[in-house]
Amino acid sequence: MRARQAGESALLLLDAVDLLERAGISYAVVGAMAAAVHGVVRASMDADAVIFLPAHRAAELDRKCRAAGFMSEVRHGDPDDPIGAVLSLSDEFGNRVDLLLGLRGLGADAYARAAVIPFQDGELRVVGREDFIAMKLFAHGPQDLIDAEHALLAMVLKRWRRWSACWRDRISRGGSDYTDRAATAVGVAVNIKRYL
Amino acid sequence: MPILRFSNVAGQVPFAHDGTLESGMDSKLARQQKEAVFRAVRQLTSEQRLNAFLTHCRLVTGLYQAGAVRRGTTRRQGS
Numbered sequence: 001m002r003a004r005q006a007g008e009s010a011l012l013l014l015d016a017v018d019l020l021e022r023a024g025i026s027y028a029v030v031g032a033m034a035a036a037v038h039g040v041v042r043a044s045m046d047a048d049a050v051i052f053l054p055a056h057r058a059a060e061l062d063r064k065c066r067a068a069g070f071m072s073e074v075r076h077g078d079p080d081d082p083i084g085a086v087l088s089l090s091d092e093f094g095n096r097v098d099l100l101l102g103l104r105g106l107g108a109d110a111y112a113r114a115a116v117i118p119f120q121d122g123e124l125r126v127v128g129r130e131d132f133i134a135m136k137l138f139a140h141g142p143q144d145l146i147d148a149e150h151a152l153l154a155m156v157l158k159r160w161r162r163w164s165a166c167w168r169d170r171i172s173r174g175g176s177d178y179t180d181r182a183a184t185a186v187g188v189a190v191n192i193k194r195y196l
Numbered sequence: 197m198p199i200l201r202f203s204n205v206a207g208q209v210p211f212a213h214d215g216t217l218e219s220g221m222d223s224k225l226a227r228q229q230k231e232a233v234f235r236a237v238r239q240l241t242s243e244q245r246l247n248a249f250l251t252h253c254r255l256v257t258g259l260y261q262a263g264a265v266r267r268g269t270t271r272r273q274g275s
Contacts, residue, residue, distance in 0.1 A: 006258075006261065007253045010249060036245045036248065036249035041249050043252050044253065120250075126242070153234075
């Protein structure tokens with residue numbers, strides 16, 4: 001186990017990922033860690049990942065996690081819950097990892113779109129930006145909407161910079177205020193979620 | 197064109213009755229600070245952002261634990 005103190009749920013997730021990969025289970029990191037990659041860095045007491053395993057196999061994975069030395073607990077969602085089951089892993093320091101099974105609307109193709117990012121002595125598959133935004137808009141809590149906004153803003157700014165490098169001269173030649181136009185375009189994009 | 201605002205300086209998200217974010221508690225200064233942080237974070241690579249996340253969590257947890265110890269001390273002194 002990598003974690004040596006509280007506040008290291010991200011390291012506990014690396015341990016969990018080792019186990020998932022040995023078991024041949026696909027996963028994608030979501031939650032605050034994905035927000036750090038796609039939006040802004042904010043603290044969280046836990047680390048989350050979706051795993052592409054049917055909810056009815058949660059108990060089987062629970063046994064593997066216990067055998068590997070994790071403290072583990074399975075909770076199943078109600079029939080109308082968009083999350084089939086949650087496998088919560090924890091350690092002696094209170095670090096916590098939530099593995100979400102059977103997440104409605106998120107297909108295994110999200111795994112293929114996940115970004116592989118080096119982290120500490122390993123690497124993590126982090127859910128793709130578009131999937132992250134869609135999940136956050138679907139969850140629709142206050143923090144989810146802020147995360148979606150930041151990720152959307154980052155995406156728009158990145159594409160805007162690329163696009164504007166080609167068009168800056170043409171827009172300026174027309175005598176328009178370039179900055180105002182940029183702000184308007186970003187404003188339009190950020191407000192897209194109101195209409196989804 | 198209304199543009200969604202970042203959360204206010206206390207990190208709270210003010211909501212209007214229709215569920216949209218409102219700007220009644222908005223501070224221009226706080227917003228500029230948050231936007232500066234946002235721009236700075238965008239300069240980091242994904243790997244650097246994950247490491248920043250880990251460091252941030254360690255620090256915040258340490259702060260929380262210090263606060264919990266302090267609250268416990270105060271409570272014991274008060275009883």
